[in-house]
Amino acid sequence: MPLYWHLLKVVPSLQIVVHRIVWSALLVSAWLLWKQGRGWLQAALARPRAAWMLALSGLLIAFNWGLYIWAVNAGHVVESSLGYFINPLISVVLGVAFLHERLNRVQWLSVALATLGVAWLTWQLGQPPWIAIGLALSFGLYGLIRKLVAIDAVSGLGVESVYLFLPALAVLLWGETHGSGGFLSGGWGVGIDVLLVIAGALTALPLIGFAFAVRRVPLSVVGLMQYIAPTLQFLLGVLFFNEAFDHDRAVGFGFIWVALAIFASDGLWRSRRQAALATT
Template identity: 65%
Template structure:
């Protein structure tokens, strides 16, 4: 049954609110992880995976019953793909939390500015997609920005590139993994659940932990548990939004997250953002403007063609 205009409009509004909330939450996460700086980054990531697995598994069991995991594991190829994607997202989380805890929020935000353009490059290399002239210009501008940052600072921005690459390849695998987003997230976290529990237990029994002994305090322990929710909730919200809002709108809104992260890094956490770094970011932002404008115009042309 086709939804009425009023219902469709309400669903679109809810989708837009979900998208705004999702990207805003992703944007403020550096402040949250920075508040956990007394906890070793690796342990933060392990807690993040454990509590996300618990929350998402409970959600899926409530919504779909107890057979959701067996349905995925009965397809070995799909389970293997989610195993690889789980390793990639765990690496991405680990590097991101480490970057935040060591004062590299600005460079981490750069990774998520680069990510959409890297997705385009991966599409060319692995999916045989063709770029428009505007997309080539956008990619070249981003490359100039990365090279500028490399030579002006004397070091390759490996944190940004590693974050962008790991998330881009994660997205590539998930593109071919025929599974709902939240179900895939649940399986990915369950794959690393037992290793994470074993590692945390080792840390606790060898004097390097602090969760069970309340060494870090009740508030910190509660934040570690809630970090799992902060991992799952935005992904659930994103899955809700993309079904109700056009991908063009979602694509434009996604730049909220790294923008907020950049502002937090500079104005809240006090990281430097001088003229040379601003110039490198400027090339990348120019590429993103070209990329976003090209996507918007292409979407408008498709709408006009459909209405003709």
């Protein structure tokens, strides 16, 4: 994803976001129309609390996309990866705060270590890592709302896309008529126009694939795989984009990586133990 948005760096971040929303909405709506028929939207909104909660989750995911795209093209890939590293722990804290879930001692230790890592980075940098915190909180709250709404992933994304479509289209058209756009006018080039359209598929297809895969892959495996993306982002930030990663940042990241290793190991051990008990 950072490499893809880097290819679009000549396009203003807001324009990338609205293109991403528009083309994603068209793709997901077409998919749902094909799979579920013309009544898919009415059926989705008929679920309890779905209408306003999916409107809120749509705003959160749009904010998350916008912040991430801006951060990548502004040279903050490493800090963006930090946001997705701490996101699982933010989700755990939100579960405790809003869903009355309970944590064991090992999980609390993980949360404490991650908090120390963020505190260390705040002290060394002179300010909190706002990009990372913004990404983690927006995606964590998004996940919390989607957990509370009894709707499958693809239909939920479809409703969110419908809510965001008209505002995004309005911003896109305004930009095209006021000099900040260049789509199909030669301003950015044919290659950039194609990449903007494909951005919709790049948004929707992984989420659709996840919706199917999560039913077939053990959750313990899914939990571990969620760290692959931020790891790749971090490596790209350091090795490809040549962003700074000094000793002070290494200490802060180290606290968070240890916290994640403890958290993931505990989850894997518990999953295997439950599977063994079920077999017995």
